[in-house]
Amino acid sequence: VDEFELIQKLTADLPKQEHLLVGPGDDCAVLDLGIPGKQLLFKTDAVVEGIHFDATADPEQIGHKAIARPLSDVAAMGGTPISCVVTLGLPPGFDPDKIEKIYGGLKNTAARFQVSVAGGEITTNPGQIFINVALIGTIDCGRVLTRQGAEAGDGIFVTGELGGSISGHHLSFKPRLDEGRWLAANFPIRSMIDLSDGLSGDLPRLLREGLGAEILARAVPISREAKLRSRQTLTEKTPLLAALTDGEDFELLFLLPRGHSVALLDGWKKQFPDVRLSCIGTVVAREGIRIKDQDRSWTLKPNGYVHFKKPQ
Numbered sequence: 001v002d003e004f005e006l007i008q009k010l011t012a013d014l015p016k017q018e019h020l021l022v023g024p025g026d027d028c029a030v031l032d033l034g035i036p037g038k039q040l041l042f043k044t045d046a047v048v049e050g051i052h053f054d055a056t057a058d059p060e061q062i063g064h065k066a067i068a069r070p071l072s073d074v075a076a077m078g079g080t081p082i083s084c085v086v087t088l089g090l091p092p093g094f095d096p097d098k099i100e101k102i103y104g105g106l107k108n109t110a111a112r113f114q115v116s117v118a119g120g121e122i123t124t125n126p127g128q129i130f131i132n133v134a135l136i137g138t139i140d141c142g143r144v145l146t147r148q149g150a151e152a153g154d155g156i157f158v159t160g161e162l163g164g165s166i167s168g169h170h171l172s173f174k175p176r177l178d179e180g181r182w183l184a185a186n187f188p189i190r191s192m193i194d195l196s197d198g199l200s201g202d203l204p205r206l207l208r209e210g211l212g213a214e215i216l217a218r219a220v221p222i223s224r225e226a227k228l229r230s231r232q233t234l235t236e237k238t239p240l241l242a243a244l245t246d247g248e249d250f251e252l253l254f255l256l257p258r259g260h261s262v263a264l265l266d267g268w269k270k271q272f273p274d275v276r277l278s279c280i281g282t283v284v285a286r287e288g289i290r291i292k293d294q295d296r297s298w299t300l301k302p303n304g305y306v307h308f309k310k311p312q
């Protein structure tokens with residue numbers, strides 16, 4: 001049983017009350033608790049030593065990442081984060097100074113995004129440090145951006161630059177909360193997700209059966225780190241492949257109906273002059289993700305495996 005099959009089994013028959021509007025399978029759950037004009041976003045996320053951060057990582061950055069990840073999910077729905085609770089799992093013989101610094105990093109980021117830390121707990125964990133953050137946020141009724149709704153012809157947009165996050169971005173990224181809210185408030189965004197598993201893993205999550213995508217290789221915003229790592233031959237990936245398949249970019253990926261691109265790109269430049277926004281391709285009525293690179297075209301697989309095809 002792989003992780004996907006397990007999730008399917010566990011979520012097959014979940015208890016559900018009328019207040020649950022969006023359940024498992026999106027960036028956050030959405031609840032209607034009868035607050036006038038508002039819906040509630042609900043999210044939990046854990047980082048584990050050895051998986052999401054190295055034991056040698058800067059402790060304040062570890063704390064930052066632990067809360068920035070669920071903040072990024074709130075951003076991906078177009079919402080505003082409100083409050084969180086934090087569970088720490090600590091191995092026997094932990095270093096109290098280090099834990100204080102981790103918590104300090106978490107508190108700084110919470111304060112920076114006007115989030116209250118409302119409590120939590122500490123438990124013992126035999127192996128490594130883990131930090132779980134459960135977060136609530138709000139969104140105006142009718143404004144929530146889910147992963148549903150893609151249509152053929154939609155433009156595919158991505159914020160920032162992609163690839164090479166392992167060099168440090170994954171510990172220091174800024175969740176795109178202002179950007180997500182601005183997009184939800186000003187444009188008829190069809191659907192949105194934050195990039196945690198790479199474009200190759202996350203773009204298919206926006207595409208229902210019968211839909212695919214055409215991506216223009218030259219439009220993909222490749223990060224400096226992806227280019228550097230490729231040059232230093234630390235990896236066999238080309239910079240483009242790194243940008244398409246590396247995880248933990250935490251940028252926003254979204255779809256916009258045809259005809260709004262110029263207004264979006266103009267408005268964006270004024271609103272967020274320091275953040276790149278790229279239109280990288282189009283949703284098409286043919287399954288699969290095809291990368292158009294000069295005179296050839298490839299199919300990008302969800303796991304990042306690339307199958308080369310003859311030029312079309």
Ligand SMILES: [Mg+2]
Pocket residue numbers: 027072073076193194195196
């Ligand atoms: Mg997400």
